[in-house]
Amino acid sequence: MISSATIYDLKGKQTGKVDLDERVFNGRVNQPLLKQAMMIYARNKRGGYASTKTRKDVRGGGSRPWRQKGTGRARASTIRSPLWKGGGVIFGPHPRDYSCKLSKKMKSLALISALNSKLQSKQIIVVKEITISKPKTKEVASILLKLKALDKPLVIVDNLDSVLIRSARNIFGLAIKSPADLNTYDLIRHHKLVITEQALKAVTDRLLKKQQMNTDKKGRES
Secondary structure: OOOEEEEEOOOOOEEEEEEOOOOOOOOOOOHHHHHHHHHHHHHHOOOOOOOOOOOOOOOOOOOOOOOOOOOOOOOOOOOOOOOOOOOOOOOOOOOOOOOOOOOHHHHHHHHHHHHHHHHHOOOEEEEOOOOOOOOOHHHHHHHHHHOOOOOOEEEEOOOOOHHHHHHHOOOOOOEEEOHHHOOHHHHHHOOEEEEEHHHHHHHHHHHHHHHHHHHHHHHHHO
């Protein structure tokens, strides 16, 4: 179990250590829960707008194409039969809701597992702070290069300012979010997690608060 993480400056040099709360960074990774969470996040992104017409929805076909007997051909009641070109569709897709829900406790545990997985694979980079003087993509790219985090990084900052967002929006695969918006799906999709020291504290406090709420709820129910 890793109890601390190295703090880097924007030049990629080590400047110190930060203690990690063992109630969150406990070294446990629940792989089945991570898989379930990722599947639910993916399902919730589906629009469910695909639609086809059955034989009752296709226009036309009000009368038989030919008389039933005497032609030598098979009986046909309508040209809108699914057996005919231009006819209806059998068991085709219709608009539906694909969304699923993950309980608050499972969401919290999945996020903790994702953080521990990143920590164990040394994909979490803690920085003191990220400050950009003017909106310039080259400046953000230079910081990520020195931190060795150019490959699809996820940056979590405690203060989302417009200068940083404008500077980073042209970098492929980069996402910048606040501690409140951090979720399991983004953590798994992105390779590196670059997080400021204050943002790390905010994420830890958020998860500990959820754990306390779940404990209190369980106590009331018992």
